[in-house]
Amino acid sequence: MLTPELSQAIFFYIFAAMVLAGAILTITRRSAVHSAMFLIVSLMGVAGLYLLQQAEFLFAVQIVLYIGGIMVLFLFVIMLVNLDQAAKEKQFNGQRWIALACVVLVGVQVFYFLSKGRAAFQIAQPGTLPAASALGNTEQLADVLFKEYLLPFEIASILLLVAVVGSVVMAKKRI
């Protein structure tokens, strides 16, 4: 019997497998183009998880901005920069075993506290968002973004302007 909870669980595990498998393949492939392709798989999985959590606007932003924007940027740079030489060399650096040991240590800590659950953390109180609002996710998000977060929104636009100017200056031949 396919209840909503069961289908949600099935989709969660499909998307989680996409995310984790894509991520692991991204950091282990020799060719940067293959890495970029697997990163796209991973980002699509994240987009699916947003959709599963009723964050439709973030789902669209993830597809348009990450997969459409950032990944095209990455592929452009991979084509622009000659990576053939780098693909022939050693892919992992000298500190890899120390790095892996540190990450495993942090992972053990994180999952220990996750397994303790609510006992380990003070969880914030639930907000006052009406559960069954007539407005969709995008409208509610726009309300919050333009009422409570107007100044950070404008600062983010300045950040993007600085990033545009900075990347053009960086990539220019003669400044």
Added chain:
Amino acid sequence: MYPITSAHYIALSAALLLIGTVGVLTRRNIVIILMSIELILNAVNINLVAFSQALHNLNGQVFAIFVITDAVAEAAVGLGILIALFRNKETVLADEVDLLKW
């Protein structure tokens, strides 16, 4: 295993964060280091959206939008630096860029 709670999302996010950290710390190719940073930022976003959903509070999703904005800016500037680096040093391997090393 089932039903899915926010703890599942948080565990997934922690795993993705750790995979991204391994990528940043162990790879030599700067392009793949930048991709690993994107993985880390996505892990943060999964966490934010999971808590936003669990607490019925949209602030988490707004923060996720700001994190995506930062990721875009970071990728653009990082790839610009990579192009400048490749023009000057003819390498994309992070440990061959040791001009400031003692």
